[in-house]
Amino acid sequence: MTTNFTLPRPLRRAGSLASTRTVRIxxxxxxxxxxxALTVRFITKRFIGEYDPTLETIYRHELSVGGEVVRFEILDTAGQExxxxxxxxxxxxxxGFVIVYSVTDRCSFDEVMRLCFLVNHVHAASRRSSMEPPPVVIVGNKKDLEFDRMVTTEDGENLSKGLKLRFREISAREGCEETAEVFHALYRDVLQLLSCSPTSFRRRAVSKLMEKIPRIHSTSTSSSTLGPSGRSFSFSSFRDLPQD
Incomplete structure (x- = not known):
């Protein structure tokens, strides 16, 4: 069944906003x-054709969700050892965390469980026993590549049920609505946990490691941002594939 879904509009003048909730994903x-591809699809509605697979970036994006201004800070990890x-x-x-695998790559699916346990282990070591584990969404990407599929939808559903986590199977290439819903669902889970355990979201100090990761602000999509490493980044440097 198809449901109507309206994407919120990005907020262009962040400086004029009275208050903003920041969520780190x-x-x-x-x-x-x-x-x-998942991250930039959510922020720009574009699909990336080519990009540096070793690049690690924190994207900052503000929009209105449910009448509330939300600043998403999204860490796109390189995914290498x-x-x-x-x-x-x-x-x-x-x-909150989005753990992604490709339905065309069984090894990436097998990695999901290890990453889920790692997230819980790291957060358990830094929280009181009464606090809930952080929100996680498991995402099976590239469902449009049906002829190359190695992981069934049922495989993903069974894993998520066993771990008691949210699950989405999407195609970042084919559309932005289901991609956006991944982040909206995770944000709702973060809010729910915040209401139950406010101390879970004490703002943590940013380590020197995190400060070295380049940032991109979505309000500057037409210009480049110079990261601490001296490299220049911009959304316009990506080559887009045809839109939906």
């Missing part, structure tokens, strides 16, 4: 599963 998953301390710092930074 970390995108996890193996390389080449579509983490950047790295030091355990590095991945733990990134997990500590996040309020």
């Amino acid at each position: 970390v995108i996890l998953g193996q390389a080449a599963v579509g983490k950047t 790295e030091d355990a301390l590095l991945i733990e710092e990134k997990i500590k930074w996040g309020d």
Whole structure:
């Protein structure tokens, strides 16, 4: 059944807003599963044709959700093997998590459970026992590549049910509505946890590691942002595929 879904409009003048709730989201998953495609699809409604798979970026995007101004800070991780301390710092930074696999890659699906347990382990070590685990959404991407599929929808549903987590199977290539709903659902879960355990969301200090990750503000999509590494980033540098 198809439901009508209206995307909220981005807010252009952030400086004029009275108050803004900030939510930090970390995108996890193996390389080449579509983490950047998912993130930029949500922010710009564009689908990325080519990009650097090793690039790690924090995207900042403000919009109105349910009448409330929300600043999404989204960490798009590279998805490559790295030091355990590095991945733990990134997990500590996040309020909610999107764990992505490709339905065309069984290995990326097998990695999901490990990442889910890692998220819970890292947050459990830094919270009181009475607090709930952080919100997580499992996302199966590339469902449009049906002839290359190696992971069934039922596989994803069974895993999410076993872990008691939300599950979405999407195509970042084909549309932006189901992609946006991933982030909206995660935001709703963050709000619910906030109402139950306010101390779960004490704003944590940003480590030196996190400060080194380049930032991109969605209000500057036509201009470049110079990151601490000296490299220049902009949404306009990505090559788009045809729109829906």
